[in-house]
Amino acid sequence: MAELNINERQAGDVTVLDMSGKITIGxxxxxxxxxIRRLLEEGKKRIxxxxxxxxxxxxxxxGELVSSYTxxxxxxxxxxLLNLTQKLQDLLTITKLLTVFDVYESEADALNSFK
Amino acid sequence: MTGETTELTLPSxxxxxxxxxxxVADFVGRSGISDDAAFGIDxxxxxxxxxxxLHGNRQDDEKVVEISLKSSPDAVEISVHDQGPGFNPETxxxxxxxxxxxxxxxxxxxxxxxxxxxxxxxxxxGGGTTVRMVKRR
Numbered sequence: 001m002a003e004l005n006i007n008e009r010q011a012g013d014v015t016v017l018d019m020s021g022k023i024t025i026g027x028x029x030x031x032x033x034x035x036i037r038r039l040l041e042e043g044k045k046r047i048x049x050x051x052x053x054x055x056x057x058x059x060x061x062x063g064e065l066v067s068s069y070t071x072x073x074x075x076x077x078x079x080x081l082l083n084l085t086q087k088l089q090d091l092l093t094i095t096k097l098l099t100v101f102d103v104y105e106s107e108a109d110a111l112n113s114f115k
Numbered sequence: 116m117t118g119e120t121t122e123l124t125l126p127s128x129x130x131x132x133x134x135x136x137x138x139v140a141d142f143v144g145r146s147g148i149s150d151d152a153a154f155g156i157d158x159x160x161x162x163x164x165x166x167x168x169l170h171g172n173r174q175d176d177e178k179v180v181e182i183s184l185k186s187s188p189d190a191v192e193i194s195v196h197d198q199g200p201g202f203n204p205e206t207x208x209x210x211x212x213x214x215x216x217x218x219x220x221x222x223x224x225x226x227x228x229x230x231x232x233x234x235x236x237x238x239x240x241g242g243g244t245t246v247r248m249v250k251r252r
Binding site for chain 2 (some may be wrong): 062063066067
């Protein structure tokens with residue numbers, strides 16, 4: 001089984017990536033990077049990462065979230081985060097990234113925020 | 116269990132991070148430390164081994180990463196040794212400084228210091244860096 005599974009679905013003009021597994025150095029970080037690059041190449045610039053199933057993230061994974069956020073922003077798009085686990089929320093708090101990312105607990109609220 | 120010691124010697128590859136983390140999780144599980152402490156140790160070990168593989172040994176397959184695990188009634192101590200040129204951790208910028216928040220790297224040492232009670236680095240005379248990390252019970 002892959003370290004990180006990513007399932008893509010469309011909700012209006014927002015692309016939702018349901019992610020489960022680990023975003024860690026190596027396979028997990030590369031999988032996220034590859035998915036975001038592909039979406040940008042396809043012109044999909046409104047992206048919601050559903051992180052409910054992400055059990056673990058390391059500094060490489062957090063770096064990849066930042067890289068995704070800035071790449072999408074430079075392309076005129078938006079990246080938002082949904083359903084952070086408590087551990088991930090804690091990590092984003094101590095790294096001061098919780099103030100950078102737009103974070104939601106409800107998918108409906110997250111989707112509405114893109115409008 | 117208390118008073119156990121384990122040594123590991125692993126290759127300088129990215130997959131060593133997961134191998135080391137699994138071995139440390141086993142060790143920590145036997146040590147009877149709390150789940151929260153075990154999470155912090157896991158985070159710190161992954162970052163320390165990542166640094167040893169990438170920045171210390173630079174994935175040179177002729178170099179190895181040595182890991183030493185010790186548990187005592189008071190603490191769990193983990194040392195990670197690489198065979199790289201050594202570095203000064205004080206030169207690593209603070210990743211939470213405003214100008215660094217959006218950098219894509221540089222948070223590993225911050226996590227090690229955040230999750231462990233003691234972290235120090237020693238450059239061995241014969242070469243290589245040892246990072247020693249302690250989590251008190």
